[in-house]
Amino acid sequence: MRGPRGAGPGAEVAGFVDDFRAFVAGTLADAPAPGPETVYDDEHPLWEKFRAAGLANWWLPARHGGPGVPLRVSVDLIAELSYHDPGFAFAAMLPILGSRMLEFYGTAEVADRYLGEMAKGGTFCAALGSEVVAGSELALTATTFRREGDHLVVDGEKAFSTNLAFGRFCLALARNAEDHRDFSVVLVPADTPGFEPGPRWLMSGLHGTGTYPATFTNCVVPAANELSGNGLRVLEVGLNGSRILMAAIAIGIARRARDLSMEYAGNKQLGGRPLTQNAVFAARMGQLEMELESLKSVCWRAADEYDALYAREDAAAAFHGQGVLKSAVMAKMHCGQTGWRIVSAVSEGFGGLGYTEAHPVQRLLRDMRHISLVEGGDDVLRELTYGRYVRHASRRG
């Protein structure tokens, strides 16, 4: 594990980290880069190797059959995945969003069943919050559920959900059809009649990820599939983990950008000397390293706070009370913005070459951009930050 903070992983987690790094160095590093058509679903050869090595869904706790790797360690693991393949990193970590909601707020029976399958089979789940009209205003969610005896009936349309088409189940935010203030998150198994993923969105970056819309038409699920708690807050809780790991993707991308620059500069002559001996280049790289350290710091801090809450006996209630973790939002915003500045500056160092489609730095630019856009764009998060942590003096940092 990198970095000075944290108590350090136990022996089991340390062994897991070794296996994870062996996969990164021995398999992922040599894998071909994904193209626009690539989807890392559970039949993709790379995912099959990841799963066969027992690495998928590594945050799932031991009581559900997972290795229970803390988020603090996960930050470093995601940074290592994203150094080679940010799309693979995103697809691999995103099930934490749905699984943590289920772990905290699902009934014991439902959580055991579905999370146990995820741990055992290395399969995916997906979460559905976004809608076309509601956009970032989740309180305007139009997808509904209604209670009919021992069942729930879900109807509506969702806009974006990564891993949806091959997830074994999804967790959808819906509004009670009979009470517009009552929101719940409902687990819908993939084989439920009336549940239909739409055609895949083609994304500008993060190749390898599969993101889809979905429709729910009279989807009938058991009443026990309704998670407890206010659905809006339950979704906020789920997003804490995925936002921190999304931020951590920036660490890997920034490292890759730095190493591409150093490799280029080692072979590039300027004024009869290697570029690595140029003062302007040196200043740029010094700046990059400082900014890269700041990415690591905000991710570690957020992950430490998350792990401390997670370790509490009343973790589900404690997370529900807080909803959004300020440190998770700060990490995502900081890493998205600073990461973008890092990769943009690096791309300038390549001159016209850095603007060519096939150059790796172009891929890094497109991949980095998602951090400021997905799971709450920066303007949405700025407004949230102002409302919750600035407007009232007692909450200011």
Add this chain to the structure above:
Amino acid sequence: MTISSGEIVADLHELSDQLDLDLEEVEVSGASSLENDLGMDSLNLMDFLVFLEKKYRVKISDEHLNDVETISDIVHVLNEISPAAAGPTGDAAA
């Protein structure tokens, strides 16, 4: 039976952890502004309203909320619509 501000204040203190409200250094009274004094955002308010609807077995419409700014305003609305309330006005001074 009239619902008092004191009851609603007690409800708020009971819910403060669940709503992530920091009330330790706030003197909560009927005159307290939900947004400016108690730091409620739309999500806190929604949670609070759902709690009140269940406890007092009422439905608070969006129209009722148009003029709600303080705890007294909430008390007033509850006393207007609650079948349990004996009178039409709340005890804002409690």
